[in-house]
Amino acid sequence: MQSQQFEDILRSVPLMSPEQVNVLHTTLPLAANTVTSNVQAESRFLERLKFYFDQHPVCVRCRSAHVNRWGSKDGHQRYCCKDCGKTFNAMSGTPMAHLRVREKLDQYVECMDGETTLRPAARRCGISLDTSFHLRHRLMTLLENDSYGQLSGIAEEDETFFHESHKGDRKLQTPRKRGARSQRKSRHAKTEKKASVPLIPVMVACDRNHHVIDAVLKKVSTEELQSQLEGRILAGSTLCFDAHLAHEHLAEKLSLTAKTLVSSSGERVKEGIYHIQTVNAYVS
Numbered sequence: 174m175q176s177q178q179f180e181d182i183l184r185s186v187p188l189m190s191p192e193q194v195n196v197l198h199t200t201l202p203l204a205a206n207t208v209t210s211n212v213q214a215e216s217r218f219l220e221r222l223k224f225y226f227d228q229h230p231v232c233v234r235c236r237s238a239h240v241n242r243w244g245s246k247d248g249h250q251r252y253c254c255k256d257c258g259k260t261f262n263a264m265s266g267t268p269m270a271h272l273r274v275r276e277k278l279d280q281y282v283e284c285m286d287g288e289t290t291l292r293p294a295a296r297r298c299g300i301s302l303d304t305s306f307h308l309r310h311r312l313m314t315l316l317e318n319d320s321y322g323q324l325s326g327i328a329e330e331d332e333t334f335f336h337e338s339h340k341g342d343r344k345l346q347t348p349r350k351r352g353a354r355s356q357r358k359s360r361h362a363k364t365e366k367k368a369s370v371p372l373i374p375v376m377v378a379c380d381r382n383h384h385v386i387d388a389v390l391k392k393v394s395t396e397e398l399q400s401q402l403e404g405r406i407l408a409g410s411t412l413c414f415d416a417h418l419a420h421e422h423l424a425e426k427l428s429l430t431a432k433t434l435v436s437s438s439g440e441r442v443k444e445g446i447y448h449i450q451t452v453n454a455y456v457s
């Protein structure tokens with residue numbers, strides 16, 4: 174509903190007769206239940222993908238960034254391309270388009286742990302073997318699409334830290350939140366010899382066209398980052414990152430324009446467009 178329509182309804186409430194107010198009383202709880210059940214049915218995984226896309230929507234047909242919001246359908250924000258007229262949403266043209274088992278997706282993502290095969294995953298999620306196969310295929314394709322392509326334009330780079338897995342336990346632990354105190358310490362791990370659980374740095378870089386590169390690092394250094402990103406970010410692009418000497422040297426080595434965010438001081442956006450919120454959303 175347009176916000177103007179909603180405001181018109183609110184303005185008309187004081188003018189309603191007692192009978193009309195009664196009808197409203199009985200209608201609202203039903204509407205609230207519908208909204209709640211829709212929200213519950215939506216997958217957190219898809220919500221993240223949508224958030225990521227909605228930051229910088231681009232046309233699925235011509236890749237133009239000149240798009241208008243075009244209402245919403247089935248819980249997805251729709252867009253219309255100003256250049257070619259194509260309408261689309263965050264899922265259009267991706268392996269997640271027309272997905273029917275959204276409510277099982279989060280549970281299924283947890284089964285993508287490198288150990289759970291198709292049949293146990295199907296049993297755990299209460300879906301057929303066929304659906305298990307199709308969900309896995311879609312998720313694998315999504316990951317593959319995300320991992321290829323050269324970054325260009327405005328790119329973002331950051332690291333997150335995972336606990337080192339214990340022997341025999343190959344499941345990844347919850348990553349440290351970026352900017353967390355303990356993470357800051359771990360960046361200077363040389364001075365933190367007594368750290369009880371080693372943390373593994375994982376680099377994530379992305380651009381505003383949904384290309385993503387990630388890699389496990391031995392440590393956060395210019396050399397390590399350069400070896401992962403050399404030739405994978407178009408020279409002349411802009412790289413946004415959190416203040417860290419290794420990042421600044423990296424931008425210099427790769428002939429990139431550097432945009433440093435001092436997020437520890439609360440600096441989130443520079444010049445209106447430079448930030449690392451997209452990469453942070455991907456990490457989370």
Ligand SMILES: [Zn+2]
Pocket residue numbers: 232233234235236237254255256257258259
């Ligand atoms: Zn277009």
